[in-house]
Amino acid sequence: MQTTVKTLLSILIANFCAASLTHAETTNDNQFKLLLKNAFIERNFDRDDLKDPGSWSQGISGFYNSKYIPTVLEVADKPIELGLDASLQYAYRLSEDRHVDDTILPFDKNTQTQDRNFFKYGATFKARYDQTELKVGELWLDLPITSVDASRQLLSSYWGGQLQSKITDKFKLELGRVEQVSPRYEEGFHRFSYTVKGQKHESDGLNYIDLKYDVTPNLKAEYYYGDLEDLYDKHYVGLEYSWKNQYLKSQTRLKYFRSADSGDAKAGEIDNHNFGVLEKISVGNHNAALGYQQISGDTAYPLPDGFLPELYFINWNATGFFKKDEKSIHAVYGYDFKNYVPGLNALAKYAYGYDFKDAQGRDNKESELNLILAYQFQNPSLKGLAFQWLYIDYDIDHGNSFQENRILTTYTKKF
Structure with missing residues (x-):
């Protein structure tokens, strides 16, 4: 059996290499995207004793x-198709070393120095048959626990295997095993x-399964289960209802973790529950x-190390409104x-977050204001050039209040 598997894998690779050479000579279907990003990010704490x-x-x-x-391999008159993706990311620090960890660029805690250069790379082997797709290698995921963070300099990614299948026009299945993560401020992949x-x-x-089902054209449902081995399990249920007429669009989201x-x-x-509702x-x-989010249970909402964002939240901010017993409302x-x-x-x-306590047991509350201005140049000669400014004003009764500015200038070119 083992010999058969190795032989089959050798045939697949050989077919892919041969088909790649022929394909490259006759078509120009492969896609390459170049991304230039200039990132100026600075946080100013209200406390003078903090860097x-x-x-x-x-x-x-x-x-x-x-x-x-x-490839030449076919099942029920449909071919097995192969592909290969790759990524290469590099960043260079232009500012002086402040000798403080900003979670944007790699930082050595022993020497208290920030790296001048920052390098990430990955590759993905993919195979497809009919409506089913398999990917092995570097993964770009948009799910609870595992999402891609594009809010700083280089992108976070994951390493493992992923299987996606469109069972019907309404029902989609995804399952996978993610063994390692490459956070936004670290090189390489880690447990x-x-x-x-x-x-x-x-x-x-992490072993996970994600199910998406279109109940009606306007109502979508999703269920996710993730088992982060030796740490914790996470369930997620989401409902999204959309409605529109000639004057307005409405979207209601219900989420439970x-x-x-x-x-x-x-x-x-x-032990944690997270319930949220949003009306847009x-x-x-x-x-x-307008949104509302409530945390309950015996512990705070768990997040893996690496500042991995939980973008599935109803209320995700620059700071996390997910402390034990915290309730929060937000308006956009x-x-x-x-x-x-x-x-x-x-x-x-x-x-605005309330009804939670600090480490000393004192009643606490927090608030955060975000202002975002974004512009994409429309001139054909400047196509792909974009600018974004984000201002953050975070205030907490017992903790570290701060103001932050993020200025991102990006240029994207597709070939």
Whole structure:
């Protein structure tokens, strides 16, 4: 059996290499994207005894996505198709070393120095048959626990295997095993870990399944289960209802997360519920949203090490509104200036968290204001050039309040 598997794998690779040469000579279907990103990010704490983190860096990244190439192997008259993707990311620090970890560029805690150069790379082998796709290698995931963070300099990614299948027009299945993660501020891939009371606990990998079902054309449902081995399990259920007429669009989201340890987990007890609801309305160039999120259970919402964002949250901010027993509300307003300055968008978000305590048991509350201004150049000669400014004002009764500016200038070119 083992010999048969090796032989089959050799045939697949040989077919892919041969087909690649022929394909490259006759078509130009492969895609390459070049991304240049200049990132200036600076945080100013209200406390004078804290060092202000931040850096200015220039990144250059390349992402290659091959088109699927049919092989001679067929099942039910349909070919097995193969492909290969790759990524190469590099950043160079332009600012002086502040000797403080800003979670943007790699930092050596022993020498208290920040790296001048930052390098990440990965590759993905992919195979497709009919409506089913398999990927092995570097993965770009958008799921609970595992999402891609594009808010700083280089992108986070994951390493493992992923299987996606479109069972019907309404039902999609995804399952996988993710063994390692490459956070936004680290080179290479590392095991998942979770730190409790200063002690770091590692996991052998994340096993997950994600189901998406279109109940009606307007109602979508999703269920996710992830087992972060030796640490904790996570369940997620989401509903999204959309409605529109000639005047407005409405979107309602309901989300529930359940995190718990397996009883013999290395990291100890984890018991958390997270419920959120969001209502979003769009009228013309205006967008407005109002959301509520509530954390309950015996512990705070667990997040793996590496500052991995939980973008599935109803309320995810620069700071995490996911402390034990915390309730939070947030309001968002956005405007598209397309009738006056095409390509210009503005957004304001205010979040307020309450009913939680600090480490000393004192009643606490926090708030965060985000102001975002984004512009994509419309001139054909400047196509792909974009600018974004994010201002953050975070205030907490017992903790570290700060103000932060992020200025990102990006240029994207597809070949």
